[in-house]
Amino acid sequence: MTSPALSVLDLVPVRQGQTSGQALAATRSLARVADDLGFRRYWLAEHHNMPAVAATNPPVLIAIVAGATERIRVGSGGVMLPNHAPLVIAEQFALLEAAYPGRIDLGIGRAPGTDPVTSYALRHGAGGVTDDAVEQFPAYVDNIVTMMSPGGAGLQVNGRMHPLNATPHAVSRAEVWLLGSSDYSARLAAAKSLPYVFAHHFSGRGTAEALELYRTSYQPTEEHPEPRTFLTVNAVVAATQEEADRRALPNLLTMVALRTGQPLTAQPTIEEAERLGLPEQHRTLAEQMTSRWVVGTPDESAAQLAELAATYDVDEVMLHPVAGASTDTPPDRAPYREETLRLLASSVGRATGDRPEG
Numbered sequence: 220m221t222s223p224a225l226s227v228l229d230l231v232p233v234r235q236g237q238t239s240g241q242a243l244a245a246t247r248s249l250a251r252v253a254d255d256l257g258f259r260r261y262w263l264a265e266h267h268n269m270p271a272v273a274a275t276n277p278p279v280l281i282a283i284v285a286g287a288t289e290r291i292r293v294g295s296g297g298v299m300l301p302n303h304a305p306l307v308i309a310e311q312f313a314l315l316e317a318a319y320p321g322r323i324d325l326g327i328g329r330a331p332g333t334d335p336v337t338s339y340a341l342r343h344g345a346g347g348v349t350d351d352a353v354e355q356f357p358a359y360v361d362n363i364v365t366m367m368s369p370g371g372a373g374l375q376v377n378g379r380m381h382p383l384n385a386t387p388h389a390v391s392r393a394e395v396w397l398l399g400s401s402d403y404s405a406r407l408a409a410a411k412s413l414p415y416v417f418a419h420h421f422s423g424r425g426t427a428e429a430l431e432l433y434r435t436s437y438q439p440t441e442e443h444p445e446p447r448t449f450l451t452v453n454a455v456v457a458a459t460q461e462e463a464d465r466r467a468l469p470n471l472l473t474m475v476a477l478r479t480g481q482p483l484t485a486q487p488t489i490e491e492a493e494r495l496g497l498p499e500q501h502r503t504l505a506e507q508m509t510s511r512w513v514v515g516t517p518d519e520s521a522a523q524l525a526e527l528a529a530t531y532d533v534d535e536v537m538l539h540p541v542a543g544a545s546t547d548t549p550p551d552r553a554p555y556r557e558e559t560l561r562l563l564a565s566s567v568g569r570a571t572g573d574r575p576e577g
Contacts, residue, residue, distance in 0.1 A: 222521065222567045223528035226260040226537040227253045227560065228296050228420065228451055231273040231280065234469070234486040234543070237550045242273045244551035246280070247287045249540070252557045254288040256564040259535060261288070262296030262326060267333035267341065271473050271486045278311040285319045294324025296416075296451075296537070297398040299331055302341045305359040306385070309366035313385035316367070316393040323393040326416065327363070329356050329404065357407055360397070367392045405429040409436035414447035419511070419531075420539045426450075430531055449535035450527055453512040455542045456520045456559040463514045466555050468492040469543030474508055475501045489543045512541075521566035538563070 229249065233242045250261050263280040266272045274280060277295035285293040298308055308325070316323045331338045365372040369392070371384030397408040400418040402425070408415035409432070417429045430448055437446040453470075457463040469492040476483060479501060487495060497505055513523045524536050542555035 221528070221534075222525050223449075223533065224259045224535040225256075225524075225560075225564065225567065226258055226262070226449070226535060228262050228264065228537050228539040229274065230264045230266060230539070232470070232486055232541075232553075233271055233273050235484075235488055235491060237485065239273050241550040243280075243283065245553040245556075247283065248552055249556055249560070250284045250288050250291070250293075252560050254291040256560060258291055258560070258564070260292035260294060260324060260537070262294045262324065262537065264296050265299045265302075265328075267302075268337040269333075270483050278308075278315060281315055281323065282318070285315065285322060290322075292322050292324055293319070294393075294396075295326045297326030297328040297396070299328050299333075300356060300359055300363075301329065301331055301353055302333075302338070305362045306366060306383070309363045309385035312363075312393040313367045313389055316391055317386055317389065320391050324396060325363070325367075325393045326396040326398050327360060328398040329353060330400075357411070360395070360407070360411065360413075364392070364395055399429070401425070402429050402432050405433040406436060409433050409446070410438060412438050412440040412443045414443070416449060416451060416537070418451060420451040420453045420537075426531060430533075449533045449537055450531050451537040451539060452524070452527060453541045454520065454538040454559055454563070455512070455514045455540070455555075456517055456562045457542075457555070458516065458562075460515050460519075463516065463542075465489055465493070466542040467509065467512065467514045468497075470541035471505055471509060472497065475505055478504060478508075486543065488546045488548075490546045492543065513538075517562040517566035520563060524563070524567070 229246055231242050231246050253261050261284055263277050264274045265277050267275055277298050281293050312323060312325045366383055366385040369389045371382055373380045374383045396414045396416055397404045398416050399405060400421060405415060415433050417426050419426045433448060434446045455463050455467040457466055466489060469487050469489055472492050473486050513520045528536055540556040540559040542559050544553060544555060548554060
């Protein structure tokens with residue numbers, strides 16, 4: 220089996236005793252590690268009103284990360300389009316592409332990425348994520364792609380055509396990806412000849428079916444003659460299996476709380492997570508989730524990634540490094556998340572004779 224290229228998905232986790240600014244500093248450090256190791260891309264999520272997640276605004280985070288790195292592609296995983304006006308997204312990513320040409324990815328999702336009350340607030344009290352915003356999603360995607368292009372778009376108002384450009388003199392366009400956790404986005408990406416990513420790290424169910432639907436339905440174009448996709452997976456890598464399991468526990472408790480409707484808090488430290496323990500009634504749920512994660516030693520984890528890539532026929536795996544932190548970890552760093560990247564890159568490099576493909 221061939222080792223896949225590696226990428227990173229970051230939700231900018233916030234742990235106990237850590238400020239938002241310190242969490243952002245840890246993300247900058249993690250992005251530099253990924254850049255130095257030759258990872259292919261670094262994507263940032265959009266979630267709102269969650270105490271354990273600081274990834275609320277992908278364009279702002281992309282600017283921070285792209286400015287702190289030199290080579291790696293930086294993008295959104297993803298922008299939740301029903302929360303935003305298409306022109307605003309087109310303008311933001313056109314400017315990012317102008318500032319960092321050839322390095323910007325625009326991953327677009329259809330989900331709100333938050334609770335109904337926050338969705339309502341995001342749309343200025345205009346009814347939350349309305350049915351119309353979801354129904355118009357395919358058209359909104361087309362509008363963004365067109366408005367970001369060098370030629371821009373035309374908007375007809377009162378019988379007159381008005382030019383509409385996301386930025387005055389675009390010479391390139393951010394690469395647009397569709398994201399999803401159901402077959403809807405797979406069908407849409409295939410119909411619109413766009414690259415597609417299934418949220419395997421979050422859902423884990425229906426991945427093979429969604430990717431097969433995307434590939435068999437894909438409509439080739441001159442710009443995108445072949446379907447393009449990759450895999451996302453939660454990962455924690457350490458020198459021993461026991462230590463990897465310890466480092467995975469804080470995020471596991473956070474995900475169990477999310478899935479079972481418990482109050483959400485900042486992510487616990489490893490020591491606090493061990494003190495709290497996993498409630499027995501949620502053990503089956505936790506085992507179901509971690510069965511789709513990559514948690515282990517470097518060589519075993521690299522082998523799992525190669526097997527996943529072969530199973531789903533992809534040449535790239537995007538890691539969501541979910542290792543927690545110890546009580547004495549500096550608040551502006553996430554060394555165990557960084558170590559996950561380093562150990563995997565080293566192991567993949569030994570398997571291929573080189574570092575991860577860029």
